[in-house]
Amino acid sequence: MTSLKRSQDSRQYSYDWPWVTLLLGPGLFLLCLLILIPVIGTIITSTNRDITFMDGKWVGLSNYAELFKDTAFRQSLRFTISFIAVSVPLELLFGLGLSLLMNYKSSFRGIIRSLVLIPWAIPAVISGRIWELIYNVNYGLANYIIEQFGFEKINWLGTSSGAFWAIIIADLWKTIPFVAIILLAGLSSIPETLYQQAQIDGASFFRRFYSITLPLLRPVIVVALLFRTIDALRIFDLVFILTSGGPGGSTTSLSQLGFKYFVGGDFGYGSTLSVIIFLCALVLSLLVIKFGKFSQEAI
Amino acid sequence: MNLFEKSFLYITITLLSLLTVCSKPDNKRIVLAVGGAPSEVEFWEKIAAQCTEQTGIELQLIRQPTDTDQRRQNLVTALRAKKATPDIFLMDVAWIAQFAGSNWLEPLQPFMDKHTISDTSFFESVVKQADHYDNKLIALPVYVDGGLLYYRKDLLKKYGYEKPPETWNEFIDCAKTITEKERQKNKNFVGYVWQGAQYEGLTCNFLEFAGSDKPGIVIDSSSPIIHTKRNIEAATLMRDLIEPYNISPQNTYTDMKEEEVRIAFQSGNALFERNWPYAWKLHQSEGSAVKGLTGVALLPHFKDGRSASTLGGWHIGLSRFSKQKDKAFTCIAYLLSSEVQKQFTIQLGWNPGRPDVYNDSTVLQIMQHAPILKEVFNHTVVRPVVPYYSYMSAVIQRYLNAVLSGKIEASAAFIDCEKELQEISRRYSK
Structure with missing residues (x-):
């Protein structure tokens, strides 16, 4: 060069x-x-009363003050954060397991690898529809199975906690493969010789996993964590299809709420919400990156 | 090519592609923004070509998505940027006030006078309730909608009912009796399907339950009132239909939007259905389990009230930023003419905003239920005509959906709901 x-x-x-x-x-x-x-523009808009059907004026931080008083905002902030806190760790855990399985040399490796990718390849709107059918009270697969075992039908999406877990399960089904693929790339870059040497030294399977696989995989885990956290923060399509935010607003995500404000003409308030989402993403990514550096020093 | 030449090429291509994106629109044609189901948009293309042929004004279509909120977002973006196109566009009745309040709609009266068109050619109550803002005419109806009660003629007859029930008490008795018996044969059978998921349709359904002689949501000197005896009664009835009456299915408040409701009824699994008029043509289509067995009636009401249908539908407006308003109105006049409206009715099964079309013999042949539709359009209730209506509706949907799920009692819900509505109205009133 x-x-x-x-x-x-x-x-x-x-x-x-x-x-x-x-x-x-x-x-x-x-x-x-x-x-x-656009980011700077959004921040400026969020300090204005920018409503299509009212005169505009500068209002400082009063949009933010209103936002924190807003029941709908608090409810959806709570939902979005719980969604991240529950779904991302589970995705990582199952994704790691799946990637180990995919990395394991067997005659089925090719088939397993392609099968695993299917849920990730299906668009969220369509997988949302599939899960909606599974959860359906009257003719859904979930209730059919339950009834075979002699239990009463359950209205899966009908209660706040039921709807929350239904969304988590549908999301896990879809995104575990994604995490698994990223981790698989990390796994295949770990030199085979390390394991061979450890084996000669008499290290058990768990010892090899804990002392070789996990530390060497950490940078990749951080990347997967970063991708998934930010993606989970923006969740829209799955919720929109499965519950449209119900019952009683308990599963309305932040991005759904923001969309409603923009469509309704209140750009100032909508921008305030976007800035909050942006700040959440920023803080979460900084945390993840910091955590990542820490782990690299540990190696 | 060396590295420098490559980079130069790369930059040139980037700049050129930016330039093409920013090219200027041409100024001769009138642009109409329209969305909907693919078959509907196809038909609009045909109508636009006809318009060009007959008026000599080139009418071009911008195809919008099917989803109502995406259509609105699409227009809000263009109008907020004060773009000259689209010149004319279709609006859902629920957002006319927002557009009018934003001062995006050109008052139409002067153009009407010039073209000697009278607004009495359209449904008077609809034009009066939905197309006026600040006493100015700012839109005209293209397609009128109202909630209808669909029922199974064969089942009512089988169990000895001569006509569909008129009051909610009669309705509950009838639905309970028939559903219990039918369930012995078909365990998926339900009495009544309606729109209860957390979305705009839920507010529409609520206004009909609450309906009777007064609208369910009153805005009294810019302060919304929703905590009323009648509203509590209505919301409690909505919950009771699901539980304890077991007339409406459990998934009413999770899944039920227009299409879910239509499919449940059309597959023969429901006795009554609340839906918009579009369902009629589909119920009568080949492969429908209820073909020829479906009747249409006014929605039931409380004993001391009267039937109410929430007014829906699409209205046409003229952009204030259009550079060719005269030409644009000529297109509107053409699109709303009796001839063209008749084509919409015959081809798409639409309900035009002009009463005269309903008297046409070809139309009557296709729409045997036209007389009932006409009656329904005289019983419409409108959603509050304020620019911030969609924010109010979002709050109402949330509380009602919680009531339907049994999480909260109706009376408690409306107290909190009213507080939030007043907060919204305070924030968005001048």
């Missing part, structure tokens, strides 16, 4: 600025245009 010259003594890089500008410029320009400017 002509663009990068390393001066050996000081281990410093000297840059060929015209090239750097040329190669990074367009990317940075698009990044600013499509991400930075």
Whole structure:
């Protein structure tokens, strides 16, 4: 590469600025245009009374004050956070198990790998419909099985906690494969020789998993955690199809609530909600990244 | 190609593609934004071509999604940016006030006068209730909707009922008797299916239960009132139908939207159904288990009240930002003419906003239930005509859905609900 010259003594890089500008410029320009400017715009809008059917004015932080008084907001914040707190750890746990299974050398490896991917390949709207049919009180598969064992029918989506777990299960079914695939990539990059050496030293299976697999997999786990946390924060489609936010608003996610405000014409309040979602994502990612660095030092 | 040339090419392509995105729209045609089921949009394409042919004004269609909220979002984005197109568009009756309050709709009276069209050509109560804002005419009905009671003619006859029940007490007796007997043969059979999921349809259904002589939600000098005896009675009835009466299925408050309700009735698993008029044509289609067995009536009411149907439907409006308002109105006038409206009725089974179409002999042949529809449209109740209605409705849906699930008593729900509604109205009133 002509663009990068390393001066050996000081281990410093000297840059060929015209090239750097040329190669990074367009990317940075698009990044600013499509991400930075809208984010700043949203923050500015959130401090205004920006409602299509009212006169606009600057209101400072009063949108935020209203938001924290808002029952619907508190309810959906509680739902979204519990959803992340329950679904993401379970996804990681099952995803790890599945990836170990997929990495295990057997004659079924090819079949297992392709079968596992199916739920992830199905669009969320369609898998939502599938689960809706499974949970249906009258002719759903879940109640059919229960009845075979002599139990009463259950209205799965009819109670707040029932609907919550129904959404978690449907989400796990869909996203475990995704986590498993990411972890599988990490697993296959761990050199086989490490395991062989450990085996010679007499390390048990659990010891090998705990001392080799887990530490070497940590950076990949952090990536999976980051992806899933942010994705879970934005959950919309599955909830929209399965419960439309009910019963009684108990499963309304933050993004559903935000969508309602934008459609209704209150851009200021909608932006406030978006900023809150953005801040949640930021804090969660910083936490995850910090946690990731910590683990790399541990290696 | 060396690296420098490659990068140059890459930048040029990026800039060029940005330029094409920003190209200017052409100024001669009128643009109409319309969405809906694919078959409906196909038909609009045909009508647009006809319009171009007969009026000499090129009418171009922007195809919108099927989902109502996405259609609204689509228009809100364009209008908020003060874009000149679309010139004309269809609006759900529930958002006309929001659009009018945002000052996006051009008053139509001057154009009506110029074209010598009278608003008496349309359903008077509909135009009066839904198409006026601040005493100005800002929209016209294209498609009128109202809640209907569909019933199984064969089953009522089998169990000795001559006509569908009129009051809720009669209704409950009738539904209980028939459902209990029918369930012995078909364990999936239910008495009454209606829209109870947490979405706009639930508010519409509630207004009909509450209906009678007064609307369920009154906005009294900009303060909403919902905690009334009649409303508590109505919401309690809605819950009771599910439990303890066991007339409506358990999934009423989780799954039931228009299509779920229609399919339950159409597969022969329900005695009564509350739905919009669109279900009629589908119930009568090939492969429907209730073909020829379906009757239509007014929705039941409380003993001391009268039947009520929530007014729904789509209305056409003219954008204030249109650069060619005269031409655009000519297109509106064409689309609302008796001839074109008749085509919509015959081809799509739509209910036009013009009463004269219902007297046409070809239309009467296809829509045998036209006389009942006409009566229904005289019994409509409107959802509150305020720009912030959708926020009110979201609150109402949440509380009602909780009542239906048995989580909270109706009387307690309406106390909290009213507080939240007043909070909203305070925030959005000038």
